[in-house]
Amino acid sequence: MRTRHNLGFWLIAGAFLTAMAFSTVPTPLYVLYQRQDGFSSFLVTVVFATYAVGVVVSLLLAGHVSDWVGRKRVLLPALGLELLAALIFLFSTGLPELLLARFVSGLGVGMITATATAYLAELHALSRPGDGTGRFEMVSTAANIGGLGVGPLVSGALAQYLPSPLRTPYLLFAVLLVLAIVAVGSTKETVDLTSERPAWRPQRIGVNGADRRAYLAAGTTAFTAFAVFGLFNSLAPGFVAGTLHHPSRLLAGVVVFVVFGAAAAAQTLTSGLRPASRFALGVGIEAIGLLVLVAGMATESLVGFLIGGALAGAGGGVVFKSAIGAVVASAAPAARGEALAGLFLIAYLGLIVPSLALGVTTQFVDATTAMYWFTGALLALLAAGARLHGVDFPRRLLTTAGSVLGK
Template sequence: MQVLTHCEDMTVTAPPRAPLTRLGSARHGTGFRVIAAVFAISMAFSTVPTPLYPLYQQQDGFSPFTVTVVFAVYAVGVVTSLLLAGHVSDWVGRKRVLLPALALEAVAAVLFLLWPALPGLLIARFVTGLGVGMITATATAYLLELHVAHRPHAGRGRFELVSAAANLGGLGTGTLVAGALAQFVDAPLRTPYLVFLVLLALSAVAVAATPETVVAPAVAPRYRPQRIRIAAADRRGYAVAAAGAFAGFAVFGLFTSLAPSFVAGSLHHPGRLLAGVVVFLVFGAAAAAQAGSSLLSPARRFTAGLAAEAAGLVVLGAGMHLSSLALFLVGGAVAGGGAGLLFKSAVGAVAAMAEPAVRGEALAGLFLVAYLGLIGPALGLGIATHFLPATTAMLWFSGVLLVLLGATALSSPTPGPARREAAPEGPGRA
């Protein structure tokens, strides 16, 4: 599997780190918590529209396929941003990327508020994607560096848990908050965006006060677009980790695009809060599985993720075939838990493989592959619903994803794609 794009090679000198003092270390500990919260808020904002799609459909009368187009536009924004800007924080600094990214998300919130029609929805989702693409890899690298600065002799367990929980937990929380606000307050297509606009503004202030972890080099490297970077000699391990992230995000793509409409239509449960709960359950299970997997070795975590996602897809398919909401929810939770384990394994493996000077780029490459997992399957599923019943299309989706999981398992190097993960940086552990 060749995952390296052809771009001009460039050597980046590892950015110097400022010497740590006791005060600096304490500030980095506070910064770690601040960036985790900002990461979660920004990811939560990206899923606010998910439980609201049925309301947009009622308002503008568009089809489920249009929902997948709206979702794909968001994912295209993410991929575009990852290609153009996801890696530049390695030399310009983490804050100088995070602050413009938060500004983009605030612009998107204003667009949602002022232009609730389909054209405005499309533009706002694309702008949201641009912001998220800048945030994901940058915030992940930032968290690792703040963690190391705060606890230089600890392992990476705390970083892996917090970064994955902020990412996936934030995605799930956004749907739950938006669904609850849409169910119980007035102006369901306005109130959630007002709430998050305030949170994004506070996040920008918090980031501005957080210590930087990258010192810009004396001579700025020549800009080039992002590569999907193989960050170490372990090319096979990187490729398998990326395939696991792709498979995990394909499940997330299903639940953040068509699942709310499917539950409201084919399963006849149209509640707004329920639409948010369905998606929250998947991401919540992912975050919980990650939190509970700390004692597993990287190889066993990866294998458990493959098995859980496969089992969940089988139960999910049974729920769709039998029109059973209970089975659909159980299958989604189990598949989400497996996807969370795969994603945690992938992030931990790539973060451990990458040298500090290219860590943001390596993670940006991983997120690029992962978000391709959001675009392709979800868009293909939307196209399929034009020609097939929704249940049949989603059953085919589950079958194709099961094949991908099997191929990933067979390709996994021994003892697993993340065998370098969580190597202690000193005698202690997190």
């Protein structure tokens, strides 16, 4: 039985990675959509925000119900939504269809993130009873964050070297999503479906019986991490192609992959650290990365932009891994899916609010000035999250944030 649970663990990890990779496939293609349909960079942020809105709606309505109805009964229809989105992308390139496809994809991802994470935690415990959570944390966050980086790299390469750049990536992922559905269908359920189900209600944010201060710290810093990820999933490819004058679709995918690849690598490399040390390191690296990133934008340096993005992504990845570990450790088993759904809800708000704010701001000021404000705001939030977590350097971050906002 342990062997079957172990195989299921890896099948769910693969399905999780596939779904998250598909969710970022359009990132390096936005420039092509702009060129073909003539819409502005602000509309790119609207398209991206439509996806994030779909995620939040799904998290509110269905992200937590797998605790009651079972993991598979949520994952299978969620993957079906991702497949539907792939088909919409495949057969149409107009703005209305693009908005619809992104919203549908967001609905699926909102159901997948917390459910797949909880499923992996349970399959890990069943296949390796008595072990710590290190393997689960590494694999779940690598599938989540690593998948977000794989999608743009694959689609950028396909769009650069193969014909039909706005269709070929979606055809590949449609096939992969079908395989993911088969994988989930063959995995054993981990939720006891014989117990009484509570009445449905929308998602609440919180952890039953856990340290609310620690949960708030996890949510605040997860918000900042996803704000960085949202920046690179929406506006960064356009900035590289426009301001930095590097129009390569492959390079656009590489830029996003560097950020998420650094996040996944940092999560792996810091697995052996104590949770408190890992959290403090992640906050510090993310803060430094944001400052290097804005300096790279101010000097129109691709190298500085990439280094800053890699550092900010690495720090964000470590912070997000710490947040997931803290929530899983403190949540009651019967409420684990709900607790994770609440964390992902806060994190995905970090995709919507800052990206839309940047999109609006760039209609009135240049991109670098907007990034000064973006960086200052995130540094302030990082400092607040660190203080809630008991890390002793928030004042330095707040002072730096004030100086950045002052520009």
